[in-house]
Structure formats: C-alpha cells, structure tokens
Amino acid sequence: MKVTEMIEKTGFKTVYLGEDREVAGVYCGDLLSWVMGKGQPEQAWITVQSHLNVIAVAVLREFSCIVLAEQAEFPEEVIERAKNEGLTLLYSDLPVYETAVRLYEAGV
C-alpha cells in the first residue's frame, strides 16, 4: 500500500505529504536508539516525539512516514526539515495503541 492510500483509509491528518512511498508494516516507539536499532525500511513509524531528531531517525531507518500520536504537534522547523527530506508527516489524535489499530484495520 502507498502512503496516500494509507492516509485515505485511516483519516490521519496530513501535515506534510512527501514522497508517496510504499508502506510495509508499522513500528511504535519513542526511544530513538531503540527505534534506530529495531525499525525496518518502509515501516510507518508511530511516535509521540516531535523534535528534529525524529526526522534524522526516520530518514536513516527509511521509514515511509511518521505518524505523530496523542495529539502532539510538530514544531515548524521539524516540518521544514521533513520537506527537505521528502518525508511525510501525519497527525493522529488517537493514543498510540488506537493509532496502530487504525493502521492495522486499514490493512497495513
């Protein structure tokens, strides 16, 4: 499934739409080195961390997008960095677990 199709099916709000990458699976986590060690390419990453370093981690892990859960918000500088990287940023107003369930139900 592509990122755009995933957005359509989940209803997550688009903060920035980057490259329409393939989405294969989901990773949840807020401890950055843990995510760096365990995340896999093409996963959608659900986190509550919204500072600049999440962009670096997502780019290095080659995640397909970041889904920011729990009504957290991305600062402007983070959105700018994501634009430079073509990395899609999404908002979910649900908690992490329900956000993951939503993705599961969408077929990710």
Place this chain on the structure above:
Amino acid sequence: MSVIYEKIYNVERDDYANAGLVSSLIKQSLRTIGISPAVSRRVAVAVYEAEINMIIHAYGGTITLQISDDGMIRLIAKDKGPGIPDIEKALTPGFSTASKKAMELGFGAGMGLPNIKRNADEFSIESSPAGTTLDLKFQERE
C-alpha cells in the same frame, strides 16, 4: 592499502538541532561514490549514534571519514571529554547516564553504543578524561 578519501566533520556540544546532520552527509557521500546501500546504512546508523553521544554526553568533537583503495570505510569519532569512567558498563545494553532533559527527548535507552558495535565490522573504544575515541571499520559483507 592506502587512504584515498578523507573528510573531517565537526560536532558541537549541545547542538541538538543539527544532530543527525553529519550522519546524513556521510550517507549521501557514500551513496554517491557507489558504496552499497547496506553498508551506507550501517555506517550512517553508527555515525548517528556517535554524533548524538558527542552532543549529549561530551563536549563535542570531530568525526573523520576515511575510505581506502580496498573499499574499507573507517570512522574515527573523537571528542573532547569528559570521558567514560567504565567502558564495559557503557557498552551494556540499557545502561545510560542521560539527563532528564535528554530522556524527555527520547535519548537514554542505553542502546547507542550497542547499535554502533552491532553495525560496525571492527569496533574499538578508548577513553580518558581528555576524551573518548571510537575507531570503527566497515566493509561489504557477503
């Protein structure tokens, strides 16, 4: 074997905003000169973790990238202190002395050095109060 490419990058203390920058620059250079995605990725992860450690635990330093004519990639991450009192402890997965501020930002899982070790083909670390030096080597794996 001789070094055919060398570049030195500066990493500033407490510069959270640019953390990850050196890593992405190095990854781009490696991809441009034709190093495989698999090796570039391992190098980039190691640089990222080394870079963050220099920013949050040390007083900044430099990361040197060297490439030899036999394809060997070497990274030397050298900081200006305060050093690691117990290296064995620091290498234990889960061990961290990260500050409360760093923890809130998602650092401090104690997985950085283990991630570096796992991604590098050769790993050595030396530390004194004058600074910590990581010396890492990477090669194409079969």
